Amino acid sequence: MIPIKIHTQPDDSTCGPTSLHAVYRYFKDSIPLGDVIREVPSLDEGGTLEVLLACHALKRGYRARIYTYNLHIFDPTWFKLSNEEIIVKLEQQMLVKKGSKLHRATLAYIDFLKLGGELRCKDLTIGLLSEYFEEGIPLLTGLSATYLYQSAREFGDEGGNSIYDDVRGFPMGHFVVLCGFGEDQKSIVVADPYQENPYFKDNYYEVKASHLINSIMLGMATFDANLLAIEPKIKEPIQE
Numbered sequence: 417m418i419p420i421k422i423h424t425q426p427d428d429s430t431c432g433p434t435s436l437h438a439v440y441r442y443f444k445d446s447i448p449l450g451d452v453i454r455e456v457p458s459l460d461e462g463g464t465l466e467v468l469l470a471c472h473a474l475k476r477g478y479r480a481r482i483y484t485y486n487l488h489i490f491d492p493t494w495f496k497l498s499n500e501e502i503i504v505k506l507e508q509q510m511l512v513k514k515g516s517k518l519h520r521a522t523l524a525y526i527d528f529l530k531l532g533g534e535l536r537c538k539d540l541t542i543g544l545l546s547e548y549f550e551e552g553i554p555l556l557t558g559l560s561a562t563y564l565y566q567s568a569r570e571f572g573d574e575g576g577n578s579i580y581d582d583v584r585g586f587p588m589g590h591f592v593v594l595c596g597f598g599e600d601q602k603s604i605v606v607a608d609p610y611q612e613n614p615y616f617k618d619n620y621y622e623v624k625a626s627h628l629i630n631s632i633m634l635g636m637a638t639f640d641a642n643l644l645a646i647e648p649k650i651k652e653p654i655q656e
């Protein structure tokens with residue numbers, strides 16, 4: 417198991433920067449959590465996007481590769497194209513599709529590609545996860561918290577807090593870090609910045625691999641559905 421040490425997120429909207437900070441800590445990057453939270457852009461409705469986390473890592477000199485299953489943003493036929501050609505497609509799409517979140521995500525992906533980020537679309541399988549775990553590389557993922565926790569959907573109150581409500585609520589996204597397999601490849605070890613989550617009540621737990629993969633894919637409902645692999649450009653032996 418990859419020895420990830422994760423803080424509990426300070427509020428309901430900082431799971432992304434807190435997860436990113438845990439990856440930085442693993443690679444012996446001493447940036448404070450508060451700086452990561454301040455520097456990662458947030459959305460108007462709260463939270464952030466995985467691609468914005470990736471851009472932060474690229475600007476700090478890391479390599480960043482995103483495996484995306486987000487069909488809101490990407491057409492499957494685009495992944496045969498170069499970064500420059502994908503950028504053109506994204507710009508064309510913004511001209512014909514509306515939506516502030518779509519446009520915000522699109523602009524972030526354009527930045528990601530210009531910064532040298534790598535974009536992939538590959539079946540999300542145990543084998544793909546294993547490739548990274550065997551190399552000691554944690555995976556930061558954006559997924560459906562609603563499905564992962566099997567909780568009621570949520571809505572935001574006037575104070576910016578998330579309230580569980582099975583009728584008025586909406587699916588909620590979340591970020592966690594994947595640390596490796598359990599005793600066998602049927603379960604995944606998760607480092608979760610939301611300690612008070614309604615299902616596991618802990619920052620660290622194991623979840624069935626099939627359930628986790630479904631949670632990641634259903635993250636498309638909130639513009640997530642991604643895996644982010646971050647690693648230093650010059651790989652050095654990782655020592656804990």
